[in-house]
Amino acid sequence: MDNNLYADHMASLCRRYDDILEQSGFETLNVFSGAPRMQFLDDNPYPFKVNPQFKALVPITDNPNSWVIYKRGQKPKLLFYRPVDFWHYVPPAPQTFWSAFYDIELLSKPADAREFLSADRAAFIGETERLQDWPLGTINPEPLINRLHWARAYKTPYEVACLREANRIAMAGHRAAEQAFRSGASEFEINQAYLSATGQGENTMPYGNIVALNEHAAILHYTHLSTQRLPGTELKTFLIDAGANCNGYCADITRTYTYADSEFSQLIAAMDEKQLQLVDGLKPGQPYPDLHRQCHLKVGELLAQFGIVKSSAESAVESGLTRPFMPHGLGHFLGLQVHDVGGHQSSPDGGATPPPEEYPFLRTSRTIEESQVFTIEPGLYFIDSLLAELKASDLASEVNWDKVEEFRPYGGVRIEDNIVVGADTNMNLTRNWEAQS
Structure with missing residues (x-):
């Protein structure tokens, strides 16, 4: 990673944290990476997942019992846990592209961090389960966290570089x-x-990989991973929604394939075209729910084009006929978390703008702005439970059920890219690497 890129990122980050601490009435921010949690009635821990507010300040994702102490106007202090241990891997002291930007203290015991902490005009972000009676400061103050969440939506060039590398991987x-x-x-x-x-x-991995053959593609978060091999005569379709990690930043990409040429492969190609049109529609100043409504119009066009419904696209959207075929949101913020924070937030001070009533699963209701990063992931599925409800509704006569039965064994289709919003043109972090395959 480019040192100059990280230097600029840290300068931006420090300005952001200085301003937010001042607005929130704090001088110091104590951020805990987290501690391992033991499995119930066992002596093995669950996989460690770092506090996202910790990795927002330093690109460490795998070292529990560490801290960042950030004081306004000062170089951040990193308390890096490095025990004396012959049972487990002990990470080396940090010597990498980012280490010069922190005052680093090595901790041999978790309790050694206590002497570096002060509660005076301080805020703490993290879990407190093992930190009773520690001088933490105000614990997880909502006004401060709201401002941090709001600011996370705007990515620096370093963050974009990490997201781009995660997409390459x-x-x-x-x-x-x-x-x-x-x-x-x-x-x-x-x-x-x-x-x-x-x-x-x-x-x-930033989330459990969705690897779905045939009708499993109709299960939106399918992670069962069957060990059964299917003969070629039974293989129809493959949907994969899987990402990668770079310095704590996430990729979130979906592709759908068919095993042999079919009408469903034509549907996949048509969805790919619609997805790219929606990527182009990601414009600063537009409310994200408006783009989601455009997505339903395009799904309606596909339903009509392939004879799945008898209605026009406009009528299918108006009546709600498109919703059982695409029950999820068009996309979400992406960054340090897969579903990055602040998607429904109304302002830096907090508040929530809920998604439209007819689209309750839309994760973003904010207005699109430059330097934000979104996923764009339209889909069209044949989900048994939703089809059953549709068949029992007043809209049943608008559906060509024979065509539904033809497509049901394929499960569904979803195409997803990761997009950086620009003032004039967007950066597709996913397609560039796909073109180089």
Whole structure:
């Protein structure tokens, strides 16, 4: 990673934190990375997941019992946990592109951090389970966290570079996964090929990979990973929603493939065109729910084009007929978290703007602005439970149920890219790497 890029990022970050601390009435921010949690009735911990507010200040994702102490106008202090331990891997002291930007103290015991902490005009962000009676300051103050969440929506060039690299890694995995699918691999084997190609393990992935064959593609968050191989005569479709991690930043990419040419492969190609149109529609100044409504119009166009519904696209949207075929939101903020924070926030001070009543699962109701990063992920699915409700409704006569039955074994289609919003043109972090395959 470019040192100058990180230097500019830290300068921007320090200005942001200085302003937010002053607005919130604090001088110091104490941020805890988190501690391992033990499994119930066991002596093994759950996989460690870092406090996202910690990795917002320093690109460390895998070291519990560490701290960042940020004081207004001062160089951040990193308390890096490095125990004397012959049972487990002990990370080396940080010597990398970012380490010069922190005053680093090494901790041999978690309790050693206490002497560096002060509660005077301080705020604390993190879990407090093992920190009773520590001098933490005000614990997780909502006004401060609201301002931090609001600001996270605007990405620096360093953050964009991390997201771009995460996309590069993820696309290598997607290419390997497609090859494994076409060779007849099981869902489990496809996932193993993905992990191997990315060089990242399951606990490093930003979320559980969705690797779905045939009708499993209709389960929006399918992570079962069947070990059963299907013969070529039974293989129809493959949907993979899988990402990668770079310095704590996430990629979140979805592709859909068919095993052989079919009408459903034409539907996938048509959805791909619609998805790119929606990417182009991501413009500063537009409320994100308006783009979501455009997405439903495009889904309606596909439903009519392929004879799935008898209504026009406009009528299908107006009546709600498109909703059972696309029940999720068009996309969400992306960054240090897969569903990055602040999507429904009304202002830096807090408050919430709920999604439209007819689209309750839309994760973003903010107005689109430059330097924000979104996923754009339209889909069209044949979900048994939603189809059953539709068949029992007044809209049932508007559906060509024979065509639904033809497509039901394919499960569904989703196409997802990661997009940086620009003043005039957007940056598609995903397609550039796909073009280089």
